[in-house]
Structures are given as C-alpha cells and as structure tokens.
Amino acid sequence: MTSPALSLSGSASIGGEQVFAPLVFTVPAGQWTCLLGPSGVGKSTILRLFAGLDDGITFDGQITTSNDLPFKGRVSLMAQSDLLMPWLDLPENVCLGARLRGESADLTRACHLLTQVGLSDHLDKRPTALSGGQRQRVALARTLMEDRPIVLLDEPFSALDAKSRAQMQNLAADLLTGRTVLHVTHDTAEAARLADQVLLMGANGITCPTPPQTHPPRAFDAPETQGFDGYLLRLMLEAT
Ligand SMILES: Nc1ncnc2c1ncn2[C@@H]1O[C@H](COP(=O)(O)OP(=O)(O)O)[C@@H](O)[C@H]1O
Ligand SMILES: [Mg+2]
Known part of the structure; x- marks a missing residue:
C-alpha cells in the first residue's frame, strides 16, 4: 500500500462566505499530521475537500496527491459526527462501507476491531444503546475497517474519557502506522503525543511548529511531550 x-x-x-483565505500546505506521505486551530477556522472543511465531500463548498485552487493517483477509493474519513445507522448492530455498522459498495462484509474482522476498541461486550447492541464515547469507538473501528492509505480523522477522540482516549490514541497510532493521516484535534496534548507534523491553522494562515524528535506515540508524561503541549497552547493563545 x-x-x-x-x-x-x-x-x-x-x-x-469565505471559510479560509488562500492557504498552502502539505501532509507528508505515511506520517501522522495533526491539524489544530480554533472552532470555525475551516478544519472540517479541509477534511471534506480531501475526502471529496465538497457539496456546497466552493474551492478555488488545487488538491493533489504526490503520486498523482486519484483520491477516490483511497481515503477514509471519520467525520465529526459518528454517522452510525441506528437500525444496524455494531458489526454491521463497522461493515457499512463494504455494504454500500455492494461488497461482501467481513464480519469476523469487524468483530475483531470492535474488540480492539474495547466493545466486545456490546457486539449485538444498536448504537442508541451506547454512550457517546462508545459510539465514537464504533466509528473509529469503522474507519480502521476501511484499511485505506489516506485516513482523515475529525476530532476522533473528543468524546472519550482520559483513559479511553490514551488507549484509542495508542491503538490508532499502531494500526495506522505508515498511512498518511490528517487528524483534526482541539487537544494540544493529543497533538503533542501523536504528531509527526503539526499544522496550526489560524485566521492568518497555517504555521508548522516542529514536534519533538522522539517517535510518536510519545509518553504523555515525557518532558518533551509536555513541553510541546505547552508551546502549542501558547501559540494558540497568542494567535487569538
Ligand atoms: N454547511 C454549512 N453552511 C454554511 N456555513 C458552513 C457550513 N459548514 C461550515 N460552515 C462555516 O464554515 C466555517 C468553517 O467550518 P468548519 O470547517 O466546520 O470549521 P472547524 O472544523 O474548524 O470548526 C464556519 O464559519 C462555519 O460556520
Ligand atoms: Mg470541525
């Protein structure tokens, strides 16, 4: 891949209405890039543009891949809302992409991923029987199920408690190694743990603060992780 x-x-x-003024940035191949910025600055719009879900967006410019292959069929997007189907159980929700494409669904793999996200006791439930954090883990499993080279994550861990968040960050970092990941987050500590590259988006454009040299996922209590978290927070405060 x-x-x-x-x-x-x-x-x-x-x-x-302009969402963002002219911007130029690159998301490096096979690395994890965190996109940070205040609400309303256009982060989700950027993910929708990369995912080809550009209905209603007028984009003036160019979106390209380094190997010039089309995005179609190579991208999975975990949207900001979980978009789970209330009438399907959890494995069927995780297999939704395959079903929509008319492919056979690998329910065994779906159950394995649901177990990895900690939901093995809930497989036969419908999404309405789950908490917000559990629903978000189903959506993560569905995104991992797609097994795509380009993965777009829109605040994927925002509804999770601190322990689950750390666990899901580790799982995603492991299972998405080598993929090109663009991860929108509000959480500077999360970016400090996970990012190979940070894009900090503000009203005046995008800057790229340099993360620590250590390999992600970084220990949450390592001095370089905490120092970079503080640095990002300061940059965000100074930008407003
Ligand atoms: N469907 C829509 N209709 C009108 N305005 C929208 C729509 N979606 C987003 N916007 C506007 O575009 C801007 C950027 O939105 P979004 O990309 O969701 O921001 P972010 O993800 O950074 O919070 C916001 O000002 C928002 O109000
Ligand atoms: Mg958003």
Whole structure:
C-alpha cells in the first residue's frame, strides 16, 4: 500500500462566505499530521475537500496527491459526527462501507476491531444503546475497517474519557502506522503525543511548529511531550 503525500493550495467559501483565505500546505506521505486551530477556522472543511465531500463548498485552487493517483477509493474519513445507522448492530455498522459498495462484509474482522476498541461486550447492541464515547469507538473501528492509505480523522477522540482516549490514541497510532493521516484535534496534548507534523491553522494562515524528535506515540508524561503541549497552547493563545 502506497500512502501518498497530500497537498492543498487554495481558498474556500460556503454560501458566498469565505471559510479560509488562500492557504498552502502539505501532509507528508505515511506520517501522522495533526491539524489544530480554533472552532470555525475551516478544519472540517479541509477534511471534506480531501475526502471529496465538497457539496456546497466552493474551492478555488488545487488538491493533489504526490503520486498523482486519484483520491477516490483511497481515503477514509471519520467525520465529526459518528454517522452510525441506528437500525444496524455494531458489526454491521463497522461493515457499512463494504455494504454500500455492494461488497461482501467481513464480519469476523469487524468483530475483531470492535474488540480492539474495547466493545466486545456490546457486539449485538444498536448504537442508541451506547454512550457517546462508545459510539465514537464504533466509528473509529469503522474507519480502521476501511484499511485505506489516506485516513482523515475529525476530532476522533473528543468524546472519550482520559483513559479511553490514551488507549484509542495508542491503538490508532499502531494500526495506522505508515498511512498518511490528517487528524483534526482541539487537544494540544493529543497533538503533542501523536504528531509527526503539526499544522496550526489560524485566521492568518497555517504555521508548522516542529514536534519533538522522539517517535510518536510519545509518553504523555515525557518532558518533551509536555513541553510541546505547552508551546502549542501558547501559540494558540497568542494567535487569538
Ligand atoms: N454547511 C454549512 N453552511 C454554511 N456555513 C458552513 C457550513 N459548514 C461550515 N460552515 C462555516 O464554515 C466555517 C468553517 O467550518 P468548519 O470547517 O466546520 O470549521 P472547524 O472544523 O474548524 O470548526 C464556519 O464559519 C462555519 O460556520
Ligand atoms: Mg470541525
């Protein structure tokens, strides 16, 4: 599986209102990039553009992959809302992509992933019987099930308690090794643990603060992780 670099150069508007002014950035191939920035700055819009879910977005510019192959069929997006189907049980929800494409569903693998995200006791439940954090773990399993070279994660751990969040960060970092990951998060500590590269998006464009040299996922209590977390927070505060 070849995971390409992604590049975006351009501006976007929705309903005649500018979402972001001209930006240029690259998401390195096979690495984990965290995209940080205040609410409303356009982070989810960027993920939708890379995912090809650009209905209603007017984009003026270019979105490319380093190997010039199309995005279609090579991207999975974990959206900010979990988009679980209330009438399907958990394995069927995890297999939804295959079903929608008319492919046979690998329910064994879906159950294995649900076990890895800690939901083995809930396999026969419907999403309405789950907590917000459990639903988010189902959505993560569904994204991992897609097994794509480009993975877009929109605040994937936001509903999780601290312990589950650390566990799911470790699992995602492990299972997505070598993929090109673009991960939107509000959490500077999360970016400090996971990022090979950080993109910090503000009203005046994007900057790339350099993460510690150590390999992610970093220990949450390592001095370099905590120092970079504090540095990112300071940059975000200074930008407002
Ligand atoms: N469907 C929509 N209709 C109108 N405006 C929208 C829509 N989706 C997003 N926007 C606007 O685009 C801007 C960026 O939104 P979004 O990309 O969701 O921001 P972020 O993910 O950084 O919080 C916001 O000002 C938001 O109000
Ligand atoms: Mg968003």
